[in-house]
Amino acid sequence: MLQDFEKCKPEDKDTLNAEIKELRARLIATQQLLREKKLPVLVLIEGWAAAGKGSLIKEIISEIDPRFYNVVSPAVIPESESRYPFLYPYASAIPENGKLIFLDSGWMENVVRKQLRLEISKEEYKRRVRAVNEFERQLRDGGYLVLKIFLHIDKKEQFERLNALTESADTEWRVTADDLWQHREYKQFMKAYDDFMEKTDETVKWHILDGTKKKAAVRDAMKLLVEKIDKALEKGRYTGEPFEEEFPLLKMPKLSEVDLSPAIEEEEYKKELKKLQKRLSELHNVIYRKKIPVILCYEGWDAAGKGGNIRRVAYPLDPRGFDVHPIASPEPHELNRQYLWRFWTRLPRTGHICIFDRTWYGRVMVERLEGFCSEKDWKRAYNEINEFERQLTDWGAVLLKFWIHIDQDTQLARFNERQNTPEKQWKITEEDWRNREKWPQYETAVDEMLQKTSTENAPWFIIESNDKHYARIKALRIIVEALEKACESHFENTYG
Template sequence: MLRKWRFERTTEPEEVHKAELKQRRADLAGLQQRLKQAGLPVIVLVEGWGAAGKGSVIRSLIRELDPRFFKVISVSMPTEEERRWPFLKRYVQSIPEAGKVLFLDSGWMDETVRERLQGGLSEREYARRLESVRMMERQLAAGGYLLVKLFLHIDRERQRKRLKKLASHKDTAWRAGENDWRQNKNYGRTLDAFQDFMSATDAPWARWKVIDGSHAVRAQLEAADWLYHQICTALDCRPAAEQPKREWPLLPMEPLSQVRLDQALGEKEYRKQLKKCRKELAELHNELYRKKVPVVIVYEGWDAAGKGGNIKRLASALDPRGYEVIPIAAPTHDELARHYLWRFWERLPKTGHIAIFDRSWYGRVMVERLEGFCSEAEWQRAYDEINEFERELTDAGTVVVKFWVQIDKDTQLARFRERQNTPEKQWKITEEDWRNREKWDAYEEAVDEMLARTSTERAPWHILESVDKRYARIKAMRLVIGAIRQTLDR
């Protein structure tokens, strides 16, 4: 891409390019309504050398667009606050909703290359970063997003001249930053780093387009042409992202029908264990905060299985300033208009904090699967996507604990009837609960597959036998304590 690049010298008059550019801008504006009608979200990543014209290209691309349907984000290096989340979080949470366009002035490439060149990433960490980027781009493309990736290229001498010109004027001197001068000083090394990143992240569904930034108007025209044709092609036929065949290190899970549910705990022993677990969790929460370790706890289970009471006892031991319980309901309009994992990336805890999810991203392979809210291809693909998502969390140092709260069908019926007959509990029972009960066997089959395909070594599933709620509560607290201790003791 870059190593063999030859810069062209143009003899064509600039006025010719300006006329063509004006027409192409109009063409892009005309596509906006089609984007909206098709529900096609577009991400335009503009990377390149300092002073290569990235800002000018973006200004040119958006000039005739309706500002209600696009957004521009100028991405700087992450703040100390942003570094308290996984690397991908700030990029995923900015993705546009269906029918809209996001322009990124630099992004995950610039951040990664900078950190690598400045010694902030080991070769192992760099390789892992590349894998994260490939995963994100593939998941977005598979979820219906169009990714357009542009790289503005200039030679060393032209970059130096432009930086000097910017630095010579008080109103533009800020645009010739320290990193830009560092690039120019180490041009060859930086060129190799750009090339390596682009080669590793070039895919049929997310190609890199190198644009000669030597001549501003011509570069803007080439960018507009490329974006226009990419959108037109995607409107006709979106590029399919292929899920790589991956063997996950899975732990064996027994089918729900074989889980013993006769475990019980007496009231006296329960109170004793509850007091002990609360004390341990409170101490561990302080250590988590001090060592900046994030924790994600996921609760899934049958209706009336006791998730709420279990969460309540677990949370009672924690500092309320350092945790959040997140109930997950049906997705809102904004959430439906984005990738299904977006709303969960949004809610991840920062380092030192705990997020407890009352239902989670596993709805994709349960309720969405069984109620027909997604296609079979989508929920089949979701097992690997979820494993990848959880790997991103654990790679970032997050403790992930996942619970399935298990009861039998008779216990559920008894609890449903109790709720119906108790005025203060009637809000807990809905027609949907009864409707889901009728699909018990189908749900059980889906849950068995979910447990078998997503109980990884890093993020295993734990079954909470909850016919006796007291037993399930203490077991959950002990498992959380054990998982946190295992991480803190490393």
């Protein structure tokens, strides 16, 4: 990669200018097509400090309508964002359909620096490389055009540029301590960049450009971009194929096999509830102090009792330390991005608890059954979700998933009760009745979901909820036990 990179030969300036002009015109011409074909484009520009990443982006975007692109500099990740998974700033920044985004350095710089600073272990480095490959593949499979460019300059060139920047007070601030460190350790960085690029070159290829020849680099970058866009527009939006990956899965029963008779006496319920809530309240303090992020996922039949269950879990928590995210149909800005985006952007900070009232599993349930996504999309989602969840637990999150389960008779009784109780009528809609008619299809989908996504790190729990009290105690107990375990064990997986 960088080790054997050959510098470009000087080219004729006028020819270059003419080429850039033509590419610029082509890029403008594709703007509207991007929009029509709803193609989202993510351009990642990595490279050496002072290699000219900003200027390169400036030249590429100069004639694009500002409505169609955005430039993001995750390099300046605020302190608060380091309380999220390392991919969080990038996953939050992905473009809407029909738009371009330019990342002025991104996940590569992030991971390489942390590694060289010894802030992450070798094991964690491997996990991050894997996560990056997963992230890029998921974007590609979700129809994103991803282009990765590395802007290269040698040590001598870097010296001259850093030097020039320090000569004026107005540009001096641009040279950071990190830049100087990189310059001193140029060789080590080169090795680390090479290693990272080699390991992330499979799904989306890297393109190394010579930053010394500014105009040629602009021409090359624009050419890559325009040609890739043209190709993507010609072929239409890509949809990834489903594939099998080896996730160690927990054995789950079929829903029809679940015994729904478990119940609890009123007296014991009250006693247990009080005890478990007290313990959860204590654990919340420990979690906060140890900075453990906690993600609780609720799925289940309509009227199964998700809301009441969630309220019993939320009650003992410090309101400053948790959020409940009710997940309804996506809004336009959510629908226009990869389906996990609206969950990425709702993740808790370390030390916080977040409860999802419905989750990303909508992909393999309602979206599958209502045809809101293609067959390939939902078939691929099992793996994508397993990967996403592994990224979360690798980050250090406690991730528990509850299927709140009832039988059809219980649902009918609760529907009727809602219908006949004025202050509960809002809880029941036409859609609920329609969904009820599709019970068998849903059951098939839920069974498949439970089989394919119950991993050791992010297990599913079927919560028998014909007796709501029983269901609440069971969920609370599982949460308390998982948090106790997490608080006891040393917390090694999270790095700032």
